[in-house]
Every structure is written in C-alpha cells, then in structure tokens.
C-alpha cells in the first residue's frame with residue numbers, strides 16, 4: 001500500500017516573490033510540509049505495530065497524530081497548487097467558464113464579500129490554522145471554514161478548494177506580526193484556474209456522502 005510522499009513544487013522557490021519570499025517557500029515546503037509527510041507515514045507504521053502486538057493503549061494519541069499530519073500534508077499539497085506567480089484577480093478572468101465565479105456569487109452574495117470573509121477567517125485564526133474555501137457536498141454550497149491546526153473546526157465531507165496558510169511559519173520571516181498584510185498579499189498569487197478545476201472535480205463527486213440536502 002502506498003505511503004505519503006512530498007510533492008515537488010510546481011515552480012521555483014522564488015516564483016511567488018515578492019508576495020512570498022523564496023526563503024519562506026523553501027523552508028515551508030522542504031522542512032514543514034516534509035515533516036507532515038514523515039509524521040503521517042511514521043504514525044501509520046506505529047498503528048501497524050500496535051495492531052500486530054494487540055497493544056491498544058496508544059491508539060488515542062496516534063489517531064490524533066494521524067489526523068494532524070495527514071491533514072497537514074493534504075492542505076499544503078493544495079496550497080502550493082493554489083498559487084502561481086502570475087495569479088490574482090478574480091476567478092472569471094482566469095478560468096474562462098464562469099462556473100466558480102457564479103458559485104461564489106450565489107454562496108456569498110458577491111466576490112468582494114467572499115474575499116472579505118475568507119480574509120477575515122484566515123487573519124483571525126488564533127494560533128495555528130488556515131482560512132479555507134470549501135465545497136460542502138450536502139448542500140452544494142461553497143463555504144468558508146476557519147481550520148484550527150490542520151484538522152479542527154472542519155465540516156465533515158467538505159472539500160478544500162482554496163487554502164490560506166495562516167500558521168506563522170507561512171509568513172513570519174517576511175511579514176513579522178502583520179498577518180493581515182500577508183493575507184491581503186496572498187490574493188495576488190491565487191491560481192483561479194487551479195481553484196476552478198478543484199470546484200469542478202468536487203461537484204462531480206457531490207453525492208459522496210449519500211445524504212439528502
């Protein structure tokens with residue numbers, strides 16, 4: 001069975017400058033993201049050992065560790081592809097179809113209101129967390145989630161489409177304590193083509209939970 005692997009970045013370390021420095025991207029990808037990949041694989045190994053020995057005392061902690069590291073791996077894998085050096089603007093300009101732009105307008109009232117909500121959610125995470133635009137498959141709506149660590153405060157079944165890393169490791173070397181400035185700058189590198197592809201894929205699997213709205 002496959003283990004988790006660190007994906008290559010789809011661009012050079014410096015590709016997101018000046019919004020995110022190459023130094024941050026290198027550390028963030030090669031150290032932090034790599035740490036979550038290793039943590040997920042190590043935890044699976046320890047769970048396997050526990051099963052083989054019929055020793056169940058550590059299961060509670062190991063399940064928490066698995067959720068933390070696996071969610072960290074998933075969110076960072078999406079994060080890198082959510083950004084591009086020539087990104088920014090609004091979804092209609094980038095994806096051509098207008099479907100994501102329509103869904104955002106329907107779910108949030110307007111693009112500026114969506115942008116304000118996601119910015120606020122990301123900037124006001126207390127401690128470590130993320131601001132996330134997600135597809136919620138029961139209602140078919142788009143929602144903003146304020147995710148704590150990588151795995152807390154999440155609606156089950158919702159599919160992350162656009163993720164803003166609000167952990168200090170994502171910005172502190174460059175923005176110091178100005179998290180709001182970092183979040184505002186992030187909008188200049190959003191890869192709307194990637195976000196709209198994720199939206200289309202999530203909608204196709206909308207019945208994944210088999211629950212009526």
Ligand SMILES: [Fe+2]
Pocket residue numbers: 028032076165167169170
């Ligand atoms: Fe991160």
